[in-house]
Amino acid sequence: MRFKNSLSGEIEEFRPLRGRRVNMYVCGPTVQESFHIGHARTYIIFDSIAKYLVSSGYSLFYLQNITDIDDKIIKKANETDSSALSVAEKYTMEYLSLMNSLRVDSINLYAKATEYIEEIISQISRLMENGHAYSAGDGVYFNVRSFKDYGRLSNQRSEDLVSGTRVSENTNKADQKDFALWKLQKPGEPAWDSPWGKGRPGWHIEDTAITETYFGQEYDIHGGGSDLIFPHHEAEIAQMRSISGKEYLARYWIHTGMVTLNGEKMSKSLGNFITISELLKRYNPREVRFAMLNGNYRSTIDFSESLMEEARKNTHYLDIIYRRLKNHNSAYGDLEIDVTPFRDGIKEAMDGDFNFRLAFRIIMDLAGKAYHDFPDLSKASVDEISSVFEWFNSFTGVLVHIENSGVLKEAVDLILDLRRRLREEKNYALSDLIRGRLMEAGIEVQDNGKQVEWWIRD
RNA sequence: GGAUAGGUGGCAGAGCGGUGAUGCGUGGGACUGCAGAUCCCAUCUAAUAGGGUUCAACUCCCUACCUAUCCUCCA
Known part of the structure; x- marks a missing residue:
């Protein structure tokens, strides 16, 4: 099996670290807002990749995180006069339910960031001890200069990175490229105890804490949307490798292409998105899967x-x-x-x-x-x-589920047999009525010559 | 400005150094009580532009231009 490894930019032969066992981690969503077609595409693609790995004889552990604490969740909580916890819970439920509808069911474990605070603190402590992190006014930061390979995944030279024009200056950081590992609590914010004071984890550290817990310091495949390459995945690599001293965090990186709408990226921040729920009102899950898989998984697709x-x-x-x-x-x-x-x-x-x-x-x-x-x-x-x-x-996962046994089949076959007799008698008024009522009940009926076919609409 | 993908027929999208995939759409026909579905035929001087390599380039190389994404939170 060969696929493109974003780390090298080359299509490589896949060789897991341990025989047929494969550990795969994919960045899950931040649960602060309804989910859109872009999320659907990424998770459908990885679901299919996971299932293909399994069907090819690999023993797969597919792990995905859920970011249930984050600036945006807190913002949303304030706007809606609720707690960050309840916002996270609401959208976590929505996410899981949507994934279920879309037949995305290959994930072996969903890991919520807030359930790994201990592991997160352990990683930050180790980074502090070995000099890769420092405490500043409003939190703990990772010292990017201390990690020489920063930029390797995204092919950016570290010096080129900060223009300063688009990033609002944070004077607490020693260097603008540094990123937060731990953010100290501001009034009204949810917080956990830590050696550096009450606060919450930065965005990047949850992933490495979770993967270290289940996979150890090095594993096979890391996936996500291509918009996560920088800085998120770069930061993950910096964190874990600074602790482990190993050559890799993940051996293979797979990134999926974005979904655009009228040529512009669909995103929460731009507000130009179509939610998965809206889409599912008009198209069945199999159609959605087909559309999302029908193309190169790395290319941008324009939704239409x-x-x-x-x-x-x-x-x-x-x-x-x-x-x-x-x-x-x-x-x-x-x-x-x-x-x-x-x-x-x-x-x-x-x-x-x-x-x-x-x-x-x-x-x-x-x-x-x-x-x-x-x-x-x-x-x-x-x-x-x-x-x-x-x-x-x-x-x-694009094929229809066939109902070819059971009470329902018996009943529908009986009704259609009676309808067949009506048609033979040219009693079309009644036979069309029966067909119409079955359709209303969600049962599609098609007359193909003498053959009558039926199925349950999904 | 830097990075990463690309620029193929109305649209979507493969493959290949030398017979113009395939799907959607469109037109026509067949079938059919109706609806739906299916089948057959047709739809073509397709390759962003300019150079180069070659007996031969859509396919390899170079240059320019263009598009999307990333360089800030993002799947």
């Missing part, structure tokens, strides 16, 4: 209706074929289709820097072939094709 419509069309096409394969209820033919080239093609696409777009194209080709030859297919071929679909679905 046509992007979503294309995803909708393609998803529906796959649904039709997959449903037929799974609900095969007519005679089999004797045509054998060799699925090996399709399976290998998808594998090759995915192993080559997670080329979802190409994998999608190949599954579409297989779908077209299956549809075209459907009546002639042998049972073995139907099963083989289904298994390719299922494997594909195991990491993309």
